[in-house]
Amino acid sequence: xxxxxxxxxxxxxxTVETLGGSILAQFAGVAFRxxxxxxxxxxxxxxxxxxxxxxxARELGIRPIVxxxxxxxxxxxxxxxxxxxxxDLVDAFIAPLEAEFGRPAARAVGVTHGALxxxxxxxxxxAVNFALATDDGLNEVDYDRAELIVLGVSRSGxxxxxxxxxxxxxxxxxxxxxxxxDFENPRLPAALAGRRTKLFGxxxxxxxxxxxxxxxxxxxxxxxxxxCQREVHQAESLYRAAGVPWIDTTRMxxxxxxxxxxxxxxxxxxxx
Amino acid sequence: xxxxxxxxxxxxxxTVETLGGSILAQFAGVAFRxxxxxxxxxxxxxxxxxxxxxxxARELGIRPIVxxxxxxxxxxxxxxxxxxxxxDLVDAFIAPLEAEFGRPAARAVGVTHGALxxxxxxxxxxAVNFALATDDGLNEVDYDRAELIVLGVSRSGxxxxxxxxxxxxxxxxxxxxxxxxDFENPRLPAALAGRRTKLFGxxxxxxxxxxxxxxxxxxxxxxxxxxCQREVHQAESLYRAAGVPWIDTTRMxxxxxxxxxxxxxxxxxxxx
Numbered sequence: 302x303x304x305x306x307x308x309x310x311x312x313x314x315x316t317v318e319t320l321g322g323s324i325l326a327q328f329a330g331v332a333f334r335x336x337x338x339x340x341x342x343x344x345x346x347x348x349x350x351x352x353x354x355x356x357x358a359r360e361l362g363i364r365p366i367v368x369x370x371x372x373x374x375x376x377x378x379x380x381x382x383x384x385x386x387x388x389d390l391v392d393a394f395i396a397p398l399e400a401e402f403g404r405p406a407a408r409a410v411g412v413t414h415g416a417l418x419x420x421x422x423x424x425x426x427x428a429v430n431f432a433l434a435t436d437d438g439l440n441e442v443d444y445d446r447a448e449l450i451v452l453g454v455s456r457s458g459x460x461x462x463x464x465x466x467x468x469x470x471x472x473x474x475x476x477x478x479x480x481x482x483d484f485e486n487p488r489l490p491a492a493l494a495g496r497r498t499k500l501f502g503x504x505x506x507x508x509x510x511x512x513x514x515x516x517x518x519x520x521x522x523x524x525x526x527x528x529c530q531r532e533v534h535q536a537e538s539l540y541r542a543a544g545v546p547w548i549d550t551t552r553m554x555x556x557x558x559x560x561x562x563x564x565x566x567x568x569x570x571x572x573x
Numbered sequence: 574x575x576x577x578x579x580x581x582x583x584x585x586x587x588t589v590e591t592l593g594g595s596i597l598a599q600f601a602g603v604a605f606r607x608x609x610x611x612x613x614x615x616x617x618x619x620x621x622x623x624x625x626x627x628x629x630a631r632e633l634g635i636r637p638i639v640x641x642x643x644x645x646x647x648x649x650x651x652x653x654x655x656x657x658x659x660x661d662l663v664d665a666f667i668a669p670l671e672a673e674f675g676r677p678a679a680r681a682v683g684v685t686h687g688a689l690x691x692x693x694x695x696x697x698x699x700a701v702n703f704a705l706a707t708d709d710g711l712n713e714v715d716y717d718r719a720e721l722i723v724l725g726v727s728r729s730g731x732x733x734x735x736x737x738x739x740x741x742x743x744x745x746x747x748x749x750x751x752x753x754x755d756f757e758n759p760r761l762p763a764a765l766a767g768r769r770t771k772l773f774g775x776x777x778x779x780x781x782x783x784x785x786x787x788x789x790x791x792x793x794x795x796x797x798x799x800x801c802q803r804e805v806h807q808a809e810s811l812y813r814a815a816g817v818p819w820i821d822t823t824r825m826x827x828x829x830x831x832x833x834x835x836x837x838x839x840x841x842x843x844x845x
Contacts, residue, residue: 313832315741316595319588320642324666327644327678339836366673368666370592372599386673394596394640394660401638401658406599422826423785429733436705461701464736468827469587513695554694555740560585564611 305357305365306335309350309380311342311372320390321368334361341371347379354383374408421471424571428467428474435475436460444496447475448568452493452540453503454479454532455523456513458550458558462503465559470570484535489543501562502540502547507533509551577629577637578605581622581652583614583644592662593640606633613643619651626655646680693743696843700739700746707747708732716768719747720840724765724812725775726751726804727795728785730822730830734775737831742842756807761815773834774812774819779805781823 306325308317314337325333334357338350357365367385371377381387395406435443444450449466451459451474459476466472483490493500507529514524522528540547546565550558563570578597580589586609597605606629610622629637639657643649653659667678707715716722721738723731723746731748738744755762765772779801786796794800812819818837822830835842 313826313828315828315832316588316591320592320662323588323642323644324663324670327667327680328670328674328676329679330676331674339832364673366670370595372595386669388666388669390592390662390666391596393665394662395599397658397660398596398600398638401636402600402603404600404602407601408599423788425827426730426733426785429736433705433708433732458698460705461698461740464701465740468733468737468740513698516695554585555697556585556587560587560611 302363303332303334303361304363305354305361305385306333307350307354307357307365307367307385308335308337309341309367309369309371310337310339311370311376312340314339317368317370317390321388324368324388325366333366341380342373342376344375344379347371347376348382351380351383354380354385358384372408424471425468428471429464431473432460432463432467432475436463444475444477444492444499447473447496447499449474449501449562449566450493450496450499451476451501451503451562452479452536452545452547453505454510454536456510456517457503457505457536458555459503461555462558462562465555466562469559470563472568472570479532479536479539481532484532484539487539487542489539489545497543497545500543500545501566502536502545503558504533504537504540504547504549506549506551574635575604575606575633576635577626577633577657578607579622579626579629579637579639579657580607580609581613581639581641581643582609582611583642583648584612586611589640589642589662593660596640596660597638605638613652614645614648616647616651619643619648620654623652623655626652626657630656644680696743697740700743701736703745704732704735704739704747708735716747716764716771719745719768719771721746721773721834721838722765722768722771723748723773723775723834724751724808724817724819725777726782726808728782728789729775729777729808730827731775733827734830734834737827738834741831742835744840744842751804751808751811753804756804756811759811759814761811761817769815769817772815772817773838774808774817775830776805776809776812776819776821778821778823 308314308321310317318337341347341350354365354367365385367387369389370391399406449472451463453459455478463474463476466474510529511524511526518524548561580586580593582589590609613619613622626637626639637657639659641661642663671678721744723735725731727750735746735748738746782801783796783798790796820833
């Protein structure tokens with residue numbers, strides 16, 4: 302038997318999906334049919350959403366679960382008429398904070414984090430353009446503008462990490478691919494030598510690297526386990542010799558890699 | 574007077590930062606000193622975090638606010654010893670769901686959304702590589718593999734939108750830049766004509782476009798208001814004539830553009 306689950310937001314729904322998903326993941330063995338209802342920011346839209354929720358209750362024969370982060374009380378009231386079990390991820394925390402701060406909350410949309418800030422948008426876009434322009438060792442001269450230079454062998458996750466840091470935090474992150482040439486001597490490549498404080502290394506289990514490379518170039522020398530082992534070993538030796546902080550990304554998501562770098566380097570997000 | 578705020582997570586902290594930030598944004602006029610404590614997944618780490626929280630209380634002379642999404646009760650118990658006002662964004666919702674489902678929650682980390690799923694990682698990486706390979710009209714042949722083709726004039730936000738959809742949802746999104754050549758006749762460019770159902774258009778206020786282009790090529794014809802007005806007008810005419818759904822991105826964040834596209838096209842995230 303499936304149960305309907307609705308993630309309802311007055312904005313993008315990204316946060317309510319993630320947090321609601323984490324909470325539901327604590328219940329193994331319950332089958333869910335999940336939907337996200339985004340941009341529910343007027344009583345009219347909430348009424349339509351309530352209709353969808355009622356429909357799920359009728360169709361599946363069981364009360365749906367409704368996670369919401371809607372701020373406006375009038376919109377929330379309409380939503381509640383859909384009859385689901387409403388779990389309000391914002392409102393529950395407003396009252397204790399009102400008591401703590403000794404002042405009422407605004408209870409208005411649009412004051413929320415990240416809305417309509419063109420300065421922040423521009424910063425993030427510049428950072429994405431920077432990541433693209435310096436991707437894979439292009440334009441080494443731009444390393445001066447980089448706040449972070451991510452090192453790693455081919456397919457170790459450098460590009461998505463840099464793009465994620467740019468898109469989410471507005472961080473100027475370049476990446477530098479370590480190749481055979483860089484391993485010929487135990488020192489940092491010339492392009493990086495004067496920029497040690499900006500460097501961060503990625504590593505990966507050679508077997509996982511082999512899998513990833515096989516998908517791109519099946520049967521190649523490049524994708525052989527031996528070559529992957531060799532490159533990973535040399536990259537890790539270089540990190541150690543040069544004192545570059547590094548992590549093993551094998552079991553990490555892009556978000557985890559990016560936030561671990563933030564944590565380790567104490568880089569300050571400029572547009573988070 | 575500033576008040577310390579801590580976003581504490583057993584994983585990346587991205588969700589607790591966002592949701593906690595939205596909640597705090599409801600309180601204008603209160604000054605916060607915000608920090609994120611990530612990967613707090615053992616009692617030892619929680620003890621260290623509690624120390625940081627205590628330190629803030631002493632230094633600022635006021636009880637800190639602590640938002641947390643930590644799952645493990647033992648870790649949470651240690652954190653609570655820091656003495657802040659703890660607002661638990663997960664635990665508050667576990668009990669009502671246990672009652673509703675008639676079964677206990679696992680209360681364990683690692684079962685949460687997105688952890689250690691290499692299939693999902695690979696899908697997202699493939700999608701990022703696809704977005705990069707087809708960026709700005711490169712490799713038109715790959716449009717067959719695209720689930721979505723984002724249209725727009727230069728600097729209207731196509732690339733970050735496609736990268737965001739790839740990184741976050743594993744969606745294969747290509748982008749196609751509309752240029753003077755495409756405006757010579759009122760039909761869709763040949764590369765797009767057979768793929769109407771995959772198309773989505775971006776538009777933007779010409780004055781905002783001018784600002785963005787001026788930063789890249791100050792004083793150019795390309796960045797003149799007249800040229801921006803002309804291109805935007807022609808792009809919108811094309812969308813209307815060809816029946817391509819489109820949005821005005823002027824006041825939207827990348828997240829909002831991406832999720833609006835999901836909403837409008839009913840594209841299914843493959844790795845959300």
